[in-house]
Amino acid sequence: MKTLVLTLLMLCASSVVTAMDMDGMLMDDKGMIMNANSDTLPRDCTAISETVDITIRAGQQHAQKFTGKMFAFDQQEWNIKPCAKINITFINDDQIRHQLMIHGLPGYLYPDGMFHLELYGEGQLQASLIMPSLKKTYLVHCELPQHMEKGMKAQLKVDGGNGDLPSIPGLTAPVKADIYPVDWSSLTTAILILCVLVGCFMPFIIILNAKRFKEPIKKLLSTLKRGKSVAPTESS
Amino acid sequence: MKPKYAMLCILPLLVVLIPALIKVAPQLQEAADIIPPATIYTRSDNSSINKPCSNDHAEWRPEQVIEGVTIDAAPSCEPDNPYDIVTSVKGTNNVSMGTLMQTNFAQDAITLSDDLDHDGDPDIIRIKLEVVELNGSSPDGEFLINTFDIAPGIQPGLWVYAPKSRGMALKNFNSLVANPMLRAPSPVIRVEQGDKVYITLENTHYLPHTIHLHGVDHPWLNDEGQDNDGMEEHAVFPGKSHTYQIQPRHAGTMLYHCHVQTAQHFMMGLNGMFIVEENQPNNWLQTFNIGAGQVRHPSTAVKKVYNQEYDLHYQSVDKKLASIIQTANDPRLIAKQMARDYNMTESFENYFMLNGHSFPYTLRDAMIIADENEIIKLHVANLQRSSVALHIHGHKATITALDGVEQPEGQQITRDVFDIAPAQRTDLRLQTINDGLHNYGPGLWMFHDHVPTGTTTDGMEPGGNMAILAYKHYLDELGMPKMHDELFDQVFNKDYYAKKQAVWASGDFAALLGDAGLLAPNYGRIILFGLIAGLIIALLVLSALIVRRKKS
Numbered sequence: 001m002k003t004l005v006l007t008l009l010m011l012c013a014s015s016v017v018t019a020m021d022m023d024g025m026l027m028d029d030k031g032m033i034m035n036a037n038s039d040t041l042p043r044d045c046t047a048i049s050e051t052v053d054i055t056i057r058a059g060q061q062h063a064q065k066f067t068g069k070m071f072a073f074d075q076q077e078w079n080i081k082p083c084a085k086i087n088i089t090f091i092n093d094d095q096i097r098h099q100l101m102i103h104g105l106p107g108y109l110y111p112d113g114m115f116h117l118e119l120y121g122e123g124q125l126q127a128s129l130i131m132p133s134l135k136k137t138y139l140v141h142c143e144l145p146q147h148m149e150k151g152m153k154a155q156l157k158v159d160g161g162n163g164d165l166p167s168i169p170g171l172t173a174p175v176k177a178d179i180y181p182v183d184w185s186s187l188t189t190a191i192l193i194l195c196v197l198v199g200c201f202m203p204f205i206i207i208l209n210a211k212r213f214k215e216p217i218k219k220l221l222s223t224l225k226r227g228k229s230v231a232p233t234e235s236s
Numbered sequence: 237m238k239p240k241y242a243m244l245c246i247l248p249l250l251v252v253l254i255p256a257l258i259k260v261a262p263q264l265q266e267a268a269d270i271i272p273p274a275t276i277y278t279r280s281d282n283s284s285i286n287k288p289c290s291n292d293h294a295e296w297r298p299e300q301v302i303e304g305v306t307i308d309a310a311p312s313c314e315p316d317n318p319y320d321i322v323t324s325v326k327g328t329n330n331v332s333m334g335t336l337m338q339t340n341f342a343q344d345a346i347t348l349s350d351d352l353d354h355d356g357d358p359d360i361i362r363i364k365l366e367v368v369e370l371n372g373s374s375p376d377g378e379f380l381i382n383t384f385d386i387a388p389g390i391q392p393g394l395w396v397y398a399p400k401s402r403g404m405a406l407k408n409f410n411s412l413v414a415n416p417m418l419r420a421p422s423p424v425i426r427v428e429q430g431d432k433v434y435i436t437l438e439n440t441h442y443l444p445h446t447i448h449l450h451g452v453d454h455p456w457l458n459d460e461g462q463d464n465d466g467m468e469e470h471a472v473f474p475g476k477s478h479t480y481q482i483q484p485r486h487a488g489t490m491l492y493h494c495h496v497q498t499a500q501h502f503m504m505g506l507n508g509m510f511i512v513e514e515n516q517p518n519n520w521l522q523t524f525n526i527g528a529g530q531v532r533h534p535s536t537a538v539k540k541v542y543n544q545e546y547d548l549h550y551q552s553v554d555k556k557l558a559s560i561i562q563t564a565n566d567p568r569l570i571a572k573q574m575a576r577d578y579n580m581t582e583s584f585e586n587y588f589m590l591n592g593h594s595f596p597y598t599l600r601d602a603m604i605i606a607d608e609n610e611i612i613k614l615h616v617a618n619l620q621r622s623s624v625a626l627h628i629h630g631h632k633a634t635i636t637a638l639d640g641v642e643q644p645e646g647q648q649i650t651r652d653v654f655d656i657a658p659a660q661r662t663d664l665r666l667q668t669i670n671d672g673l674h675n676y677g678p679g680l681w682m683f684h685d686h687v688p689t690g691t692t693t694d695g696m697e698p699g700g701n702m703a704i705l706a707y708k709h710y711l712d713e714l715g716m717p718k719m720h721d722e723l724f725d726q727v728f729n730k731d732y733y734a735k736k737q738a739v740w741a742s743g744d745f746a747a748l749l750g751d752a753g754l755l756a757p758n759y760g761r762i763i764l765f766g767l768i769a770g771l772i773i774a775l776l777v778l779s780a781l782i783v784r785r786k787k788s
Contacts, residue, residue: 063748068272070748170270177267183754184264191759192262192766199770203778221241224248 024111030123031092034116035105038085038128042109045083045133052086054078056100058119058142058152059093066169068178069151071098071142076154076168078140082133084158089126092119099142102156106132137161242782246775253775257768260761273753277746278737286388286728289313289600289714297715303331305520308532308544311708312715314601316525317416321532324524327358340417342400346523353430356518361433363425363523364400367441367506368418369393371558375565382406382414387594387693389730392558392587395504397422397447397492399524400438417526420592421549421619422492422508424525426535429487429515436479437472442567444471444496445506447480450659451490451640452510454482471496484512488640489615489661499580503557507619509547509661512640513537528591529602534613542665543610548602550656550685550701551592552585552620555694585621588690588700595693595702596727599716604705606668608678614664618656623687626654628666628705630681632674637663650674653686668707678707680717696733698723 026033041048057074066072071094080086092098102115115129131138135158142152151169155161167174210217291313299309302322310316319338323331327348328341336343348358370384371391382405383391398418407413427433437447448466456465458481463470472478494506509528513521516536525531531538531545538545560573587594591602606612614633618624634650637643639661648665650673656662667674684691684702693699710718722743731737740749 066271067274067747068268068752173270177269178272179265180268180273180752180755181265182263182757184757188757188759188762192762195763195766196770196773199767199772200774202767202771203774207778221245224245 029120031117031119031125033118033125033127035110035112035114035129036127037109037115037130038087039130040109041130042083042106042132045130047083048085048130049081049083050085052078052080052084053089054086055089055091056140056154057091057093058098058100061093063151063169066151069169071147072151072169073100073140073142073154076171077157078154079157079160080131082135082159083131085128085130087126087128088117089124090117090119091124092122095122097121097144098147098152099144101139101141101143102129103139103141104136105129105138131156131158133159135159135162137163137165139165243779246779246782250772250775253768253772257765257772260765260768262758262762262765266755266758268755273755275747275750276753277750278731278741280729280731280737284389284730286730288596288724288728289716291714293317294714303335305533308530308534310530310532311605311711312530312601312603313599315715316527316529316532316601318532320417320524320526321522324522324526325520325533327523340401340403340415342402345400348523350432352432353515355515357428357520359428359431361427361431361523362436363433364436364438365397365447366400366438367445368396368398368405368414369441369561370396370414370418370420370505371562373562373565379412380562381412382418383412384414384419384592385597386420386553386587386589386592387597387699388728388733390587390594390693390733392553392555393504393561394420394553394558395441395494395501395506395561396420397437397506397508399423399526419527420505420589421528421551422505424509424511424528424531424547424549424615425492426511426513426521426523426525426531427484428513428519428521428535429484431483433482433484434479435482435492436477438477439472439474442474443571444473445494445501446471446478446496447492448495449480449482449490449492449510451488451661452482452492452512453484453486454480466495468496468498486640487512487514488637488642489617489663490640491617491619491659491661493619497575500557500574500578502619503552503554503580503583503621504561505551505553507551509549509615509617511547511615527601530605538613541611542613544604544606545613546604546615547591548614548616548626549591550616550618550620550624550626551589552622553587553589554583554621555586557583558587583621585689586694588620588685588692590701590703595691595699596724598701598703602703603715603717604666604683604703605708605711605715606666606705607708608668608670610668612666612668614666615661616654616656616664617661618658620658622689623658624654624656624690625686626656626662626683627652627686628681628683630676630679631666631668631705633664633666635662636665637661666705678710680707680710680719681705693733696735698727699733 024035060071062074063069063072090100097120100117105113107113138156140154140156141148153168155165164172166172296315296318300307305322305325307318307321319335322335323339323341327346328343329347345364347362350360352359370382371380371393374381380391385391401417407415439445446466458464464480490510492508492510494501513535514537519536521535522533525547528547528549534545557578564570590598593602632650632652634648636648654662669675670677683705691700691702704717706717712718738750
């Protein structure tokens with residue numbers, strides 16, 4: 001039998017109104033927790049390997065350290081062992097709604113493969129989940145429109161993960177990168193012209209010193225005849 | 237080496253090198269990697285930053301009596317010159333030389349005489365108007381002359397009617413700025429119902445113009461049997477003068493404008509409000525309200541019902557049309573460009589002005605300044621090319637007259653957006669009574685055209701005809717709105733309207749919403765590109781040499 005034990009801690013412990021508890025979802029006027037799991041082991045785990053406490057802060061202020069972002073979590077990557085239990089403390093530093101969603105979890109344990117924390121405003125809540133043993137990278141994000149796109153994206157790696165997700169602030173490059181003008185100065189132009197001149201004189205220098213270069217050129221020719229391309233700067 | 241072998245060596249090299257060259261070609265714009273470029277901060281130098289209020293004439297603000305004429309208080313930053321008002325009320329012929337010297341009026345600009353109906357006010361009114369070019373060109377250098385800034389750094393070429401003036405058209409010898417009487421909009425003219433009015437157009441401009449009295453009761457011919465409708469075929473040419481004669485029987489808010497090449501001349505600014513006031517005893521009117529705005533000496537009829545009176549003149553400018561007079565000096569070139577090269581059906585409106593100014597300059601002289609529990613008369617005229625949808629935040633005003641015709645009691649509609657088609661006038665009764673309908677309480681309530689273009693200056697927000705209905709205790713001692721310091725730092729800046737400044741360039745979010753910087757050049761790529769390009773050139777030269785040697 002599967003029981004879900006849900007813990008919901010509010011920053012203001014005072015006025016906790018009636019919380020609704022239905023089918024893996026716990027909800028009150030401050031936020032909600034979906035599919036928390038602090039005791040059911042995934043099928044592929046025989047025991048909890050480690051218990052990790054993670055505090056994740058969310059908010060606009062955490063984007064300050066990244067250029068070109070507006071919202072972010074305070075961390076962008078977590079590495080845990082297979083079959084670890086994670087106790088998440090989710091803190092929202094903004095006056096607006098934020099979410100912490102983890103996707104790609106096994107559906108038999110986490111409906112829709114999803115673990116979901118949501119705070120309707122400034123506040124804090126705690127919930128736990130137990131990861132399967134699979135070597136995998138899980139997406140952690142806030143699903144409010146444009147929050148992930150503007151920086152609220154992170155990854156949770158189990159057993160080193162199976163790669164990186166794109167466009168995680170400060171961590172991975174975007175798939176569709178923005179275009180910025182290049183700071184092209186007169187120095188840049190000077191360097192370019194210098195390089196063109198160097199490139200221009202190179203063959204002549206080689207020819208004038210042909211005797212000294214005879215052996216390398218012969219080698220070059222033989223490689224060319226074999227149809228292999230050779231970097232142009234190799235001749236020196 | 238034999239030429240044949242040399243060529244055999246060079247050709248495959250070229251085949252390899254040319255695609256490589258294309259592959260490593262440096263770009264002027266590149267995609268960022270994981271970390272996009274940092275935010276850059278543009279700081280304006282002092283020459284670009286305006287003081288919100290220069291406070292040149294604090295002594296003009298209080299209520300005062302000059303030569304027996306009462307002038308209401310005007311708390312705004314740039315109040316009208318009280319001597320202009322006295323002279324407009326009494327006439328240039330009836331004020332002392334001392335008063336006249338405080339103005340720029342010519343001695344025959346406003347001649348008031350003959351109390352024909354013996355009710356204590358003059359009934360023969362002689363007004364002289366000139367045509368003035370603002371922000372015009374000069375063959376003497378790359379500068380504009382008789383400048384009038386509608387907003388920080390914005391100087392579109394404009395034409396206005398101006399009361400006949402005397403002396404320098406510039407502020408002083410060291411300045412290119414127009415004197416304060418030469419400004420947009422064309423002045424509001426007020427006459428009394430039944431007055432015999434002679435309006436003389438003295439065309440001081442280099443192109444022909446007329447005055448058409450739109451909506452004002454006027455016969456088609458004047459007493460001399462000449463044109464009195466100001467139509468194109470009776471243009472008043474440069475250096476000529478023509479007098480239009482009227483004796484209006486109907487009171488109301490009307491217009492006057494040029495009817496030569498009307499579309500263009502109208503949009504250049506040759507339009508103004510012409511208000512016929514009810515005939516009342518002892519009704520000395522403020523003949524000119526220069527720059528429109530607050531009427532500091534309202535008529536007898538208005539004073540009976542209203543605490544205050546304002547003239548609101550909405551106007552728009554197509555920067556392409558406005559620039560024609562700034563790009564040439566030869567009148568033939570200007571005439572051709574304006575009449576034939578410029579196409580009004582392909583025009584745009586780029587600047588939107590209320591009483592000659594765009595935000596933030598509207599805050600200096602185009603605010604409505606109220607106390608609680610006042611009833612204020614607004615004469616609103618749409619002299620734009622497009623419709624105005626006037627909205628006053630926090631208030632619902634009532635339409636009392638449309639196009640100068642008083643609306644019957646049952647049709648005086650109260651609403652919060654007033655649709656005013658081009659050339660239409662709407663008289664409003666604005667009540668600052670906090671009853672949840674007419675007003676929601678005191679504040680610094682914005683009022684503006686709700687057509688989205690209207691609140692921009694060439695697309696830059698906040699701009700256009702935005703202004704504020706300010707309750708007095710929200711104004712500082714200079715008449716500027718309180719709690720607006722940060723906004724003033726942003727918008728009283730030429731660089732802002734020149735679009736050189738990020739909108740959110742200061743404060744907590746400057747790093748997040750400021751301007752993205754430039755990417756550092758990828759030198760590895762640039763060097764490789766240079767070397768390959770050089771090598772290709774060298775190989776081409778070599779092969780040319782080889783071919784030549786082969787032939788010889």
